[in-house]
Amino acid sequence: MAAGRPARLGVGIVSAGRVGAVLGAAWAAAGHHVTGASGVSRESVRRAEVLLPDVPLLPPDEVASAADLVLLAVPDDVLPGLVTGLAAADCFRPGQIVVHTSGASGVAPLAPATERGVLPLALHPAMTFTGRTEDVARLAGCCVGVTAALGDEVGWSVGEALAVELGAEPVRIPEDVRPLYHAALAHGANHLVTLVRDCVELLERAGVTPAERLVAPLLSAALDNALRHGDRALTGPVARGDVDTVRTHLRVLAETDPDLARTYRALAERTVHRAEAAGLLPDHTAKDVRSILEDE
Known part of the structure; x- marks a missing residue:
């Protein structure tokens, strides 16, 4: 990492929903490379075609395994099972950054990935999403709630830098107040x-x-x-x-x-x-x- 900015990363999007596709497009515009995305519904496929052109649609395990930055943009109730399943399939490795977008949770749901040496982050854009191109522009000026592991200043800094690269303003949200x-x-x-x-x-x-x-x-x-x-x-x-x-x-x-x-x-x-x-x-x-x- 140099000057507080993460190196150019290979970003994997699980899944290409309203939030995931938009954040992937924003990070691609910031210079990162989206290596793959998952999405099976007709809406997800169409959204990926518009926001993530030329990005291959792959199964979640392949997306996670190939990425430096794994974005888990799934519903809150799906997140724990997804992380557990990907960890059991050996999709995580030391040095990866694993991010989820759940507003109500901090890094605790990422524990199975953290145990495998990843840097866990929770990044929650305080914005409503439609999954359209205008959402990328709306990220500019909005705030992103950032949570990293307690005492992990490197993690906090990486999370803040990733939020800034979205065009957003990072706001630190401690783990215990995420639900409120x-x-x-x-x-x-x-x-x-x-x-x-x-x-x-x-x-x-x-x-x-x-x-x-x-x-x-x-x-x-x-x-x-x-x-x-x-x-x-x-x-x-x-x-x-x-x-x-x-x-x-x-x-x-x-x-x-x-x-x-x-x-x-x-x-x-x-x-x-x-x-x-x-x-x-x-x-x-x-x-x-x-x-x-x-x-x-």
């Missing part, structure tokens, strides 16, 4: 999509179109304000303590979609808590809003 780190990201990103789609569908039920165009500036501003100003960005009837409006919202939502009314109630209760803690909502007003949320 991932829960936070999933809560924000995944539930944001759910919230936005609920909003759009309610407008469409009311006959208000184009719903996406109507809410895009509002939601973009709300996200920007939340990131810039924290809880001080809270607005709306709950944060203002407008009890009558909250009551009306609960009524029309219960008539339209009872399940969504329950979601609104849960989020409103959380908003009361945040607004009160931030000093935006006086105690007596917060009590009135909570009373409505509990009684309706």
